[in-house]
Amino acid sequence: MSTSPLVSLLPQLASGAAHTHALGFEFDRLEGDRVRIRVPWREDLVGDPNTGVLAGGLVTALLDHVGGLAVWIALDRFEPIATLDLRVDYMRAAEPRRDLIAEARCYRLTRSIAFVRAWAFENEPDDPVAAAQATYVLSARGAREADKARAAETAR
Amino acid sequence: MSALLDRAPYARFLGLESRQDGDILTVTMPFADRLIGNPMLPALHGGATAALLELTAGAQVALTWPRLRLPRPINVTVAYLRSGRPVDVHARARISKAGRRVAHVLAEAWQEDEAQPIASLTAHFLVAEHDL
Numbered sequence: 001m002s003t004s005p006l007v008s009l010l011p012q013l014a015s016g017a018a019h020t021h022a023l024g025f026e027f028d029r030l031e032g033d034r035v036r037i038r039v040p041w042r043e044d045l046v047g048d049p050n051t052g053v054l055a056g057g058l059v060t061a062l063l064d065h066v067g068g069l070a071v072w073i074a075l076d077r078f079e080p081i082a083t084l085d086l087r088v089d090y091m092r093a094a095e096p097r098r099d100l101i102a103e104a105r106c107y108r109l110t111r112s113i114a115f116v117r118a119w120a121f122e123n124e125p126d127d128p129v130a131a132a133q134a135t136y137v138l139s140a141r142g143a144r145e146a147d148k149a150r151a152a153e154t155a156r
Numbered sequence: 157m158s159a160l161l162d163r164a165p166y167a168r169f170l171g172l173e174s175r176q177d178g179d180i181l182t183v184t185m186p187f188a189d190r191l192i193g194n195p196m197l198p199a200l201h202g203g204a205t206a207a208l209l210e211l212t213a214g215a216q217v218a219l220t221w222p223r224l225r226l227p228r229p230i231n232v233t234v235a236y237l238r239s240g241r242p243v244d245v246h247a248r249a250r251i252s253k254a255g256r257r258v259a260h261v262l263a264e265a266w267q268e269d270e271a272q273p274i275a276s277l278t279a280h281f282l283v284a285e286h287d288l
Contacts (some may be wrong), residue, residue, distance in 0.1 A: 019201035022169075022190035046165045048226050055166035056229050057210040061203025080194070083202045087233040 004076050010035070013069055013078065020065060023058065028101060035069045036103045037062065052096035059100065060088050063118045063132040066102040071114040071136045074106035076149075079139050081114070086134040094129045098122045104132075111147065112138055158183070158215040160226070167211050170204060174215065181219060183212040185245045192242065200240030202275075205265055208247050209234060209277035213261045216249040217281045220259070230258065230280040238274040243267050245274065257284040 007030060014020065014027035014037045023045065028036035039045070039054070039062050047055030064086050072078050094100060103125050104118035118132040119125045158174045158181055161167040170191070174183040185191070185208045193201025210232055217227035249263035263277040264270075 017195060017201060018190050018192040019204055020193070023203075044165045044169045049163060049165060055164060055207070055211075056214070056232075057170075057203075057207025058166055060206045060210055060232065060234070061201065064203045064206060065201075080196075082239065083234075083236050085233060085235045086202075086206065087231060088229075089231045090229050093228075 006072060006076055006078060009078055010069065013072065014065070019061075023061065025062070025065060030073065033070070033073055034103055034105050035066060035073055036101055037066045037069065038099055038101050040099045041097050051093070053094050054100055056090065059090075059094070059102075059120050059130050060086065060132075062100060062102045063088055063104070063120055063130065064134065066104040067106075067116040067118050067132065067134045068136065070104035070106040070116050070118070071109075071138075074109050074114060075138070079141060081136045081138055084113070084135040084137050086132060088130050088132045090130050091128050094120075095122050100129065109138075114138060158219065160215045160218040161211060164211065166207070170207060170211075172208065172211060174212075176219070179219060180248065180250070181212065181216050183208065183215065183247045185247075187243050187245075197239060198242050200242065200245065202234075202236055202240070205236070205240050205245060205275045206232075206234045206277070208245055209249075209263045209265050209275060210279070212247040212265075213249040213263045213277055213279050214281070216251065216263075217259055217261060217283065220251055220254065221283050224283060224285065227259075228282045230282055232277055232279040235276050236274070237276065238272065240274050241267060246270070249277070255283070257282065259283045
């Protein structure tokens with residue numbers, strides 16, 4: 001997987017769109033099928049100015065975005081996908097004035113749908129600020145690619 | 157205008173504007189290039205729409221429970237119904253259950269036609285001061 005052209009695209013996919021660029025998202029790392037992005041703490045991304053804690057809505061945006069990266073990694077190619085739904089559980093407030101990291105893994109890919117879990121944290125995923133479960137719809141072309149991948153898997 | 161949205165830096169970053177009609181808030185996220193997630197379509201980033209819904213739900217909770225310093229979400233679920241086109245988005249939330257400790261909130265976001273929402277949100281908020 002580390003030789004895949006998709007991997008070299010990850011920094012661009014993490015922060016290349018106008019919105020992700022404005023939010024300051026950065027690609028962090030890929031380990032197996034787990035991908036991480038980071039949002040550096042910034043004053044204008046805070047929810048409550050009295051605490052300096054990053055806004056809940058920003059955490060949701062971060063988890064939505066990293067989940068998409070995990071889907072492209074599972075597909076091993078870039079193609080248009082759309083988030084179908086996203087559930088975020090907030091375990092605790094983020095630590096004030098700290099960067100947040102989000103990690104995601106696509107744990108199931110069907111012809112049309114990708115199933116993803118993701119976590120947001122400051123240090124380690126086992127002490128999460130928030131956890132997400134999301135589904136993404138693949139393009140029709142993506143469905144055909146998934147068929148091919150499955151056929152190749154069966155042939156091995 | 158919602159006091160919560162007024163003082164939240166992230167709401168200002170998104171350019172949110174709100175108006176209050178009776179005890180219902182309507183929040184608008186005016187279109188801006190920095191909200192674009194997919195430049196090819198072009199389409200708004202789903203995260204921006206989700207943040208609008210989440211902030212709208214929080215602001216409606218704050219309006220309903222004025223003694224809460226900051227409403228704390230327990231969980232939020234967003235369904236993306238249509239792609240967000242590069243125009244303004246509006247959102248409105250309603251409290252579907254006001255419990256003693258937990259509130260259940262529904263919200264919808266739309267663009268030109270309120271009957272054709274682009275996303276919907278279901279959320280629980282903690283409304284007791286010293287929980288969690």
